[in-house]
Amino acid sequence: MTKTFKTLALAGVAMLGFGATSANAATANADARANILRQITVTKTADLDYATIVTGAAASTVQVSTGGVRTCGAGLVCTGTVSAAGFSVVGTIGQVATVSVPATVSLTSGANTMSSTLVSSAATLTLAATNSFNVGGTLSVGANQADGAYLGSFTVTVDYQ
Secondary structure, rough: OHHHHHHHHHHHHHHHHHHHHHHHOOOOOOOOOOOOOOOOOEEEOOOOOOEEEEOOOOOOEEOOOOOOEEEEEOOOEEEOOOOOOEEEEEOOOOEEEEEEEEEEEEEEEOOOOEEEEEEEOEEEEOOOOOOOOEEEEEEEEEEOOOOOOEEEOOOEEEEEE
């Protein structure tokens, strides 16, 4: 009887060991998600144009606001039609995008240069069906700046936050 009892006891312990593993098992589910955003596109709609400037004996500046309004500095004569640079943006509606504009741009004509600071009308855009922003600047014109057609280019960047 002792031998039978020991055999039953060992069998019972063995069964408890197998049962404990399945009784303690637990499961959980997780979701896999992805949020797809439309690729942002930026299109130039206008160039930053300071128009025609007649230089003076002293250095001065010409400003074109982001709204396209010119302020001609002392000693300069400014004529012609000016414009702020304009850009349209397309992306996923409702998302927020950041607008980055370089601080300056150099304009050159042959060996001659001028520098312009740049400013954007928007640092961020909450994207809608139509989106746009402008870039204005302040051009530093040297005293008796050499004549010529000055040109420079700059790159704006728009990206999701």
